[in-house]
Amino acid sequence: MTMKTEILMIGTELLLGQIVDTNASFMGQVLAENGIDLFQKTTVGDNAERIRNALDAALGRSDAVLTSGGLGPTEDDITRECIAELLGRPLEFRQEAYDALAARFKRFGYTMTENNRKQAYAPQGALIVENPNGTAPGLIVEDPRGVIVCMPGVPRELKPMLTERVVPYLRRKFAIEGLIHSRVLRVCGMGESRVDSAIGDLIVSQDNPTLGLLASPDGVRIRITAKAGSVEEANVLIDEVDRKVRERLPGLVLAGEGVALEQAVDALLCSRGWKLALAETCTGGRMAQRFTAIHAASFAGGYVAPRDQWQSGDPVQTALDFAEHTKASFGSECALGVVADAEAERTAAAFVTEEGARHWEFGYFGAGERGQVRMSTLALEQVRRHLAGLDEAAP
Numbered sequence: 478m479t480m481k482t483e484i485l486m487i488g489t490e491l492l493l494g495q496i497v498d499t500n501a502s503f504m505g506q507v508l509a510e511n512g513i514d515l516f517q518k519t520t521v522g523d524n525a526e527r528i529r530n531a532l533d534a535a536l537g538r539s540d541a542v543l544t545s546g547g548l549g550p551t552e553d554d555i556t557r558e559c560i561a562e563l564l565g566r567p568l569e570f571r572q573e574a575y576d577a578l579a580a581r582f583k584r585f586g587y588t589m590t591e592n593n594r595k596q597a598y599a600p601q602g603a604l605i606v607e608n609p610n611g612t613a614p615g616l617i618v619e620d621p622r623g624v625i626v627c628m629p630g631v632p633r634e635l636k637p638m639l640t641e642r643v644v645p646y647l648r649r650k651f652a653i654e655g656l657i658h659s660r661v662l663r664v665c666g667m668g669e670s671r672v673d674s675a676i677g678d679l680i681v682s683q684d685n686p687t688l689g690l691l692a693s694p695d696g697v698r699i700r701i702t703a704k705a706g707s708v709e710e711a712n713v714l715i716d717e718v719d720r721k722v723r724e725r726l727p728g729l730v731l732a733g734e735g736v737a738l739e740q741a742v743d744a745l746l747c748s749r750g751w752k753l754a755l756a757e758t759c760t761g762g763r764m765a766q767r768f769t770a771i772h773a774a775s776f777a778g779g780y781v782a783p784r785d786q787w788q789s790g791d792p793v794q795t796a797l798d799f800a801e802h803t804k805a806s807f808g809s810e811c812a813l814g815v816v817a818d819a820e821a822e823r824t825a826a827a828f829v830t831e832e833g834a835r836h837w838e839f840g841y842f843g844a845g846e847r848g849q850v851r852m853s854t855l856a857l858e859q860v861r862r863h864l865a866g867l868d869e870a871a872p
Contacts, residue, residue, distance in 0.1 A: 480651045481516050481539040482508060485531055487546035487556055488630055489522035500545045500635055511644050512656040512704065523553040529563045536622040541647060543639075546630030548613035550592040556627055557598060557616060564620055566601040574605050574614050581612060606642050610634045617646065624650065657704050658711035662722060663731040665696040665738050666858035672697045675725045679718065686711075686718050694850040695738070696731070696858075728867045738857050739767040745864040746775035751810035751830070755779030756796075756803035759817035759824060759844065763853040777809040792818045792825035793836050800827045800834075815856045817841050826856035828863060835863055 484504055490496050501518055508515050516539060521531045528547070535542040547556030561568045575597035582589040599605060599616055606615030606626075611634035616627040626643055628635045647653065664672055669692040673680070676699070680688045686703035701718050705711035723730050731741060746753055754777045755764050762781040769776065780803050800814030811830040817823065822841040827834060837859045842848035862868060 479514055480541070480647075480653065482513050482541045482543065482647075483515065483517040483519070483535050483539045485528075485535055485542055485544045486518065486520040487523065487528060487544055488520075489524075489553075491520050491546075492522045500630065500632055503632070503636060504543065504545070504639060507639055507644060509657040509659070509702075511648060512653050513644070513647055513651075523547065523555065525555050525559055525562075528556065528559040532559065532563055532625065536620070536625070539623060540651065541624040541626065543626045543628065543643070545628050545635055548596065548615070548627060548629050550590070550596055550612070554595075557595075557600060560603075560616070560618055560625055560627070561600040564600060564618065564625075566603070566618070568598040569601050571597050571599050571605060574599070577607070577614070578612055606638060608634055608638060610637055615642070617643075655704055655706050656708070656711070657702060658708050658715070659700050659702040660712075660715050660719065662699040662701070662719065663696045663738075664699065664726060664729050665731065665854050666862070667697060667726075667729065668692070669697050672699070672726070676722055679721055679725075683718060686714050688718065688722075694847050695854045699730075728862070728865060737767065737771060738854060738861065739764075739773065740771055742857055742861050742864070743768065743771065743773040743775045745861065746811070749810075749864075751775060752777040752807070754803045754807040754809040754812040756799040756812060756814035757781050757853075758783065758799070758815070759841075760815050760849045760853045760856070761844075763849040764813070764815070764857065767853065767857075777807045779803065780806070792816050792821070792823050793827065793838065796825040796827035796836060797829065797834060800829045804829055813856060813860055815852060817852065819844070824852050824855075826859060828860050835859075835868075 484501060486498055486501055491498050505515050519531050521527050532542060544556060547554050557568065578593060578597060579589055593612065596613055600618050604617040606617060608614045608629060611629055611631055613629040615638050618625045628638050669690055673690060686701045689700045691698040691700065699722060701715045703711040703714040705714060731738060753775050756779060757764055765779045795816045796814040799816060800812040803814065804812035811828065814827045816825055819841055824839045824841050825836060827836040839852065839855050842851040
């Protein structure tokens with residue numbers, strides 16, 4: 478029988494968008510890696526009735542509910558009180574928790590105020606989870622309906638508590654032996670729908686491993702996820718699906734999430750002994766940033782110019798002229814120019830070498846960061862395909 482887990486994120490600041498909920502994504506990732514199935518996430522503000530209702534509903538669905546937030550010393554930190562009322566377990570003072578809290582304040586030279594005392598209270602019978610990184614201890618409340626695990630909302634406190642204390646507890650409690658392991662492949666220069674048309678039947682037919690797609694400005698991620706007894710066993714399952722994906726998308730799959738497109742281009746250029754100069758307008762230096770960040774051995778330098786400085790009325794000719802000028806200026810074996818015409822909604826990229834020139838046209842994706850990432854990715858991917866002999870690959 479599968480153990481069902483869900484998470485309840487507590488805090489009005491989350492609902493108002495005043496802070497980004499990084500805890501939820503971290504919790505989901507850690508739980509998955511440890512074979513703990515997460516079925517639902519709920520976010521609720523600092524309201525006692527709504528917190529109790531959310532906890533009550535969660536216990537009706539899941540074996541374990543993990544909460545984040547509401548364990549501090551202030552009046553709006555009410556998670557422990559809500560659990561006590563919901564389960565009929567009055568709060569009781571824990572001297573050991575108070576002593577640990579007092580020792581922490583003394584160690585840092587701070588004066589503990591009276592309201593900190595509430596952090597030493599816990600629902601009757603609850604287990605105290607030590608928090609060496611902050612003042613709010615965690616709580617584990619075991620009830621006939623299920624387990625409630627409460628963690629602080631501060632990420633630097635929650636993360637070690639989850640990985641070092643809560644996850645081991647859950648694995649022991651529910652006799653979890655397996656884990657969930659993922660591998661991420663990336664395809665650039667193709668939209669999500671094109672990738673889906675190539676491997677959609679695999680997504681539908683696979684049970685373990687499973688496949689999922691995630692589109693982003695720098696490519697489409699293909700996540701292959703397997704459940705197994707160990708990472709090694711999971712990789713055996715993943716390898717077979719990985720092979721099928723690459724067969725459907727020959728030459729178009731980058732190695733993984735940790736391998737950048739610019740690294741692949743740099744490797745191909747270095748294999749030829751070529752230096753690359755970059756000429757950018759609409760990408761705002763994004764390509765140069767990417768090559769600089771990986772310390773690319775092939776990067777000769779580049780120019781970033783206002784769009785109007787290089788404008789001939791034809792984006793393709795402009796890109797060719799700018800690339801030729803930059804190649805000559807840096808004395809490099811090749812150059813890549815990317816320009817855009819916002820009015821015509823066209824972006825052009827030109828790659829010039831001693832052997833000739835290639836050019837490509839794309840749509841216009843705007844002048845913001847997202848558009849710059851998208852256009853630089855499309856241009857670099859076309860160069861990668863050209864250097865790898867994949868010019869006829871699917872667009």
